[in-house]
Amino acid sequence: MLKYIVQRLFSLLPILLVVAIVVFFLAHLTPGDPVTVLLGDEASEETKAELRKELGFDLPLYTQFILWFKGAILGDLGDSYFLKMPVTQAFFEYLGPTLSLAIISQIIAIIVALVLGVLAAKKRGTFMDQAVMGISLFGISVPSFLVGLFLILIFSVQLQWLPVAGYRPLSDGLGEHLRYLILPAIALGMMQAALIARMTRSSMLDVMKTNYIKTAKSKGLHPNKITFKHALRSAFIPILTVIGESFGTLITGAAVVETVFNIPGIGQLIVNSIERRDFPVIQGTVLMITVTYVLLNLVIDLLYGVVDPRVRLNQRK
Amino acid sequence: MKKRTKLISVLLLSALLFLAACGNNEASKSGSDSKEATINKDAELNIAYPTNLQTLDPHLTTNQSTRDVARQIFEQLLTLNENYEVVPMLAESYKVSDDGLTYTFKLRQGVKFHNGEEMKADDVVASMEKWMKTSTQGKANLSGAQFVEVDPYTVELHIDKPSLIVPFVLADAAPFPAIVPKESVEAAGDTGLTEYIGTGPFKLEEWKVDQHIHLTRFDEYVAREDESSGLGGKKEALVKDVYFRIVTDESTRVSGVTTGQYDIAFEVPFDSADQIESTDGVTNVFDEGGIATYVFNKKSGPFSDLKLREAFNTALNAEEAMIAAYSDDRFYTLDSGLALPNQVNWHSDAAKEKYNIGDIEKAKKLVEESSYNGEEIVILATKDYTDQYNLAVVAQQVLESIGIKAKLDVYDWPTVQERRVDPNNFDMFAMTFAVRPTIHQNPFLDSKAEYPGWTNSEKIDQLLVDIKSASSFEDAKPLIDELQTEVWNYLPVAKVGNIQDLVAVSDDVKGYKNLIGPILWNVSKSE
Numbered sequence: 001m002l003k004y005i006v007q008r009l010f011s012l013l014p015i016l017l018v019v020a021i022v023v024f025f026l027a028h029l030t031p032g033d034p035v036t037v038l039l040g041d042e043a044s045e046e047t048k049a050e051l052r053k054e055l056g057f058d059l060p061l062y063t064q065f066i067l068w069f070k071g072a073i074l075g076d077l078g079d080s081y082f083l084k085m086p087v088t089q090a091f092f093e094y095l096g097p098t099l100s101l102a103i104i105s106q107i108i109a110i111i112v113a114l115v116l117g118v119l120a121a122k123k124r125g126t127f128m129d130q131a132v133m134g135i136s137l138f139g140i141s142v143p144s145f146l147v148g149l150f151l152i153l154i155f156s157v158q159l160q161w162l163p164v165a166g167y168r169p170l171s172d173g174l175g176e177h178l179r180y181l182i183l184p185a186i187a188l189g190m191m192q193a194a195l196i197a198r199m200t201r202s203s204m205l206d207v208m209k210t211n212y213i214k215t216a217k218s219k220g221l222h223p224n225k226i227t228f229k230h231a232l233r234s235a236f237i238p239i240l241t242v243i244g245e246s247f248g249t250l251i252t253g254a255a256v257v258e259t260v261f262n263i264p265g266i267g268q269l270i271v272n273s274i275e276r277r278d279f280p281v282i283q284g285t286v287l288m289i290t291v292t293y294v295l296l297n298l299v300i301d302l303l304y305g306v307v308d309p310r311v312r313l314n315q316r317k
Numbered sequence: 318m319k320k321r322t323k324l325i326s327v328l329l330l331s332a333l334l335f336l337a338a339c340g341n342n343e344a345s346k347s348g349s350d351s352k353e354a355t356i357n358k359d360a361e362l363n364i365a366y367p368t369n370l371q372t373l374d375p376h377l378t379t380n381q382s383t384r385d386v387a388r389q390i391f392e393q394l395l396t397l398n399e400n401y402e403v404v405p406m407l408a409e410s411y412k413v414s415d416d417g418l419t420y421t422f423k424l425r426q427g428v429k430f431h432n433g434e435e436m437k438a439d440d441v442v443a444s445m446e447k448w449m450k451t452s453t454q455g456k457a458n459l460s461g462a463q464f465v466e467v468d469p470y471t472v473e474l475h476i477d478k479p480s481l482i483v484p485f486v487l488a489d490a491a492p493f494p495a496i497v498p499k500e501s502v503e504a505a506g507d508t509g510l511t512e513y514i515g516t517g518p519f520k521l522e523e524w525k526v527d528q529h530i531h532l533t534r535f536d537e538y539v540a541r542e543d544e545s546s547g548l549g550g551k552k553e554a555l556v557k558d559v560y561f562r563i564v565t566d567e568s569t570r571v572s573g574v575t576t577g578q579y580d581i582a583f584e585v586p587f588d589s590a591d592q593i594e595s596t597d598g599v600t601n602v603f604d605e606g607g608i609a610t611y612v613f614n615k616k617s618g619p620f621s622d623l624k625l626r627e628a629f630n631t632a633l634n635a636e637e638a639m640i641a642a643y644s645d646d647r648f649y650t651l652d653s654g655l656a657l658p659n660q661v662n663w664h665s666d667a668a669k670e671k672y673n674i675g676d677i678e679k680a681k682k683l684v685e686e687s688s689y690n691g692e693e694i695v696i697l698a699t700k701d702y703t704d705q706y707n708l709a710v711v712a713q714q715v716l717e718s719i720g721i722k723a724k725l726d727v728y729d730w731p732t733v734q735e736r737r738v739d740p741n742n743f744d745m746f747a748m749t750f751a752v753r754p755t756i757h758q759n760p761f762l763d764s765k766a767e768y769p770g771w772t773n774s775e776k777i778d779q780l781l782v783d784i785k786s787a788s789s790f791e792d793a794k795p796l797i798d799e800l801q802t803e804v805w806n807y808l809p810v811a812k813v814g815n816i817q818d819l820v821a822v823s824d825d826v827k828g829y830k831n832l833i834g835p836i837l838w839n840v841s842k843s844e
Contacts, residue, residue, distance in 0.1 A: 042760045260569060
C-alpha cells in the first residue's frame with residue numbers, strides 16, 4: 001500500500017516537468033506582456049524597456065525558465081507582478097472560495113443525483129425514469145453560466161431573496177457564507193448532478209440484475225434495505241469515479257461561474273492573470289492544479305478499496 | 318409510502334422557510350430605505366466597477382481603473398474645473414515668471430496626509446520627481462524640468478522652454494502627479510508605490526486585489542474654501558465608506574444595481590439602458606467618455622498614401638458608424654473637434670466640412686487617384702472592447718463599399734497592443750481616446766510620441782510647438798484652429814464622434830458627477 005503511494009507520487013515528477021515546460025513557454029510566447037498592462041496604453045517604449053529590464057525580461061527565455069523551475073522545485077513559485085504577494089500564497093488564498101463552492105455544489109449534486117438516479121433505476125421504464133433522464137439531459141446540455149444567469153434573474157432580481165453576486169468568507173458566519181454561495185453552487189452542481197445521476201442509474205440497473213440481489217429479494221428483505229445497503233454500495237465504484245473526476249472539474253473549471261457570480265476563486269485568478277499576463281501566477285497556478293489533479297486521482301483510487309473490499313490494493317498482486 | 322411523503326414535505330418546507338427567511342431580511346431593509354430620505358453620513362457607497370486594477374500608483378499608468386480609484390485618495394498641485402480650466406488644489410496659488418521659465422507654487426498650509434503628517438515642500442518635490450520618471454506627458458512637455466524646495470511651503474518648477482500647457486500637464490488626469498509623502502516615494506519598488514497615502518477626502522482602508530477596494534472618509538481632511546467645480550474647489554466626503562467592488566460580468570453589474578446591491582454601476586452595456594430606465598429607483602447617467610477614431614498606419618502600407626486616407630474619410634458616414642458601435646444617439650454626439658465642445662480653451666470646429674461626408678462616389682474617385690493596388694487592408698481589432706470591435710466592422714464595410722479589400726485581424730487586447738507596435742502588422746485600427754486636459758496629450762499627433770500609426774507631419778509638430786509657445790489662449794486660438802484644419806488635411810486619424818459612458822446610479826445617491834472619471838466626494842446617500 002505504502003509502496004504504491006510512493007510510486008504514484010514519483011510518477012508525478014515527469015508530469016510536472018512536462019506541464020512546467022508547456023505552460024512556461026505558452027505563457028511567454030503569447031503576445032502581450034505585463035509591462036504594457038501595468039503602464040497603460042500610452043506609455044513610451046523607453047519607460048517600458050526600463051521596467052522590462054528591472055523585471056528580468058531581457059534575459060534569454062531559457063535562462064528565465066531555468067531560474068523559475070529551480071525555484072519551483074524548491075517550493076518558490078515566484079511573486080505575482082500585480083497581487084504583491086508570492087504565488088503560493090495567492091493560490092491558497094483563492095483556493096478557499098473555490099473549495100467552498102466546489103464542496104457545496106458537490107454535496108448538492110450528490111444528494112440530488114443519488115436520489116434521482118436510484119429512483120430512475122427502481123422505476124425503470126416508467127414516466128418517472130424518463131423524466132429523470134430528461135432532466136439530466138437538460139442538465140448536461142445547458143451551460144452553467146446560463147443556469148447561473150437564470151437563477152440570478154429569478155431568485156435575486158425578481159424574488160430578491162438572495163444577493164446577485166459576491167462572496168463572503170466563512171469568517172462572516174456560515175449563513176452569510178451560504179447565502180452568497182448557494183446560487184453559484186446550484187449553477188455549478190447541475191451538470192455534475194446530471195452526470196452522477198446517469199451513472200447511478202445505469203450502475204444500479206446492472207447491480208439489480210445480479211443474483212445476490214435476487215437472493216436478497218427472495219429472502220424477503222425490505223426493498224429499501226436492498227436498494228441502499230446492498231445494491232447502492234456495490235454500484236458505487238463507477239459512481240465514485242464520476243464524482244472524483246467531477247470534483248476535479250469543479251475546482252478547476254469553475255471560472256465561468258466564478259465570473260458570473262463574482263467569486264474570487266482559482267478560476268477567476270487564472271482568467272485575470274492571463275488577461276494581465278501575470279506569468280508567475282499563470283505558471284504557478286497551473287502547476288498547483290496539476291498536482292491537485294494527480295493527488296485527487298490517487299485519493300479516489302485508494303477510496304475504491306474502502307467502498308468495495310473486493311478491490312483492496314494488496315490483493316492485486 | 319406515507320412515511321416517505323412526510324419526509325419530502327418536511328424537507329420542502331424547511332427549504333422554503335430558509336428562503337423565506339433570506340427574503341424577509343431584504344424586504345425589511347428596503348422598507349426602511351424608502352420611509353425617510355435624509356442624508357446618512359454613515360452610509361456605505363457600493364460601486365460595481367468593471368475592471369481589475371493593476372496598480373494603485375497614479376504616477377505609473379494611464380489605465381482608467383487606476384485613475385478612477387486613485388483620484389479619490391490622492392490630490393495634485395493643480396487640477397481641472399468643470400470647464401477643463403486649470404485651478405489650484407494642493408497649491409494655494411501659483412505664479413509664472415515673465416519669461417515663462419519658473420513656476421512658483423505656494424502650498425496650502427495644514428494639509429494632512431492620511432498618516433497624520435503635514436504635507437510639505439519636500440514631499441512635493443519627491444512626488445513630482447517620481448511622476449516625471451514614468452509620465453510620458455511630463456517628459457515630453459516639461460523639458461529639463463526641475464522641482465526645487467524654496468521653503469517648507471514653497472516649491473519652484475524650472476523648465477528650459479516656456480509652454481502654455483505646463484499647468485495642464487500638471488493637472489493631467491492619468492498618469493496624474495499625485496502628492497505622496499517623501500517616505501512613500503523612497504519605499505517604492507520597480508512596480509510602483511507600495512503604500513498608498515494621499516491627502517484626499519477618502520483614505521485607503523483595504524485593497525483586496527480582484528475583489529474590492531475599500532475607502533473610508535478621512536476625518537482630518539482639510540477642504541478648500543472655493544466653490545466646488547469639476548475636480549477643483551471644496552471637497553467633502555459625505556459617505557463613510559466607499560467600496561469599489563470589481564464585477565467584471567456586465568449583466569451581473571446591471572442586475573446588482575437594479576436590485577439595490579450596488580448604488581452605482583459603471584460601464585453599463587448600452588442594451589441595458591432601457592431596462593435601467595424602466596426600473597424604479599435607478600437612473601441612467603451619461604459620462605463624457607472621450608473621442609472615437611480610426612487610426613491609420615502612415616508609415617507603411619496603402620494608408621501611407623494620403624489620397625487613400627482621404628478616400629476612407631470621404632466614404633465614412635460618421636453617424637452610421639456611431640450607431641453601429643453605440644446603438645443610439647443617447648450614447649454619442651457628432652462633432653469634428655479633437656477636444657470636447659466644453660473644453661472651452663481647446664475646442665475648434667475648423668474644417669468641419671471634412672467630417673462626416675459619406676460620399677461613396679467621390680471616395681471611389683480618390684481611390685483611383687491613389688496608389689492603391691488591390692492589396693488587402695488589415696484592420697486590427699479586439700473583442701475585448703465591443704464598441705471598438707463594431708467600429709472595426711464598420712471600417713471593413715466602408716472599405717469594401719469603395720472597392721478596397723479588407724479583413725479583420727482579431728486578438729485579445731494585450732496581443733493587439735503588442736502587434737500594433739510593428740507597422741507591418743496592420744493598416745488601421747479603431748480606437749477611443751479618453752478626454753485629456755490638452756490636445757497635445759492626444760498621442761497620435763506628435764511625431765515624437767511614436768504612437769502606433771506613426772504620424773509624421775512637420776506642420777502638425779510645428780503647430781503643437783507654436784501653440785505651446787503662445788502667451789495666452791487668445792493668441793493660441795488661431796493656431797488651434799489651424800492645427801484642427803491640418804489634422805483634417807493630413808488625417809493622422811479619422812475622427813468618428815464623441816462617446817458617452819453609461820453609468821447607472823441609484824436614486825438614493827445624490828450629487829454624482831464626472832470629469833474624466835467619476836467624482837465621489839460631495840456625493841451623498843439618503844437612507
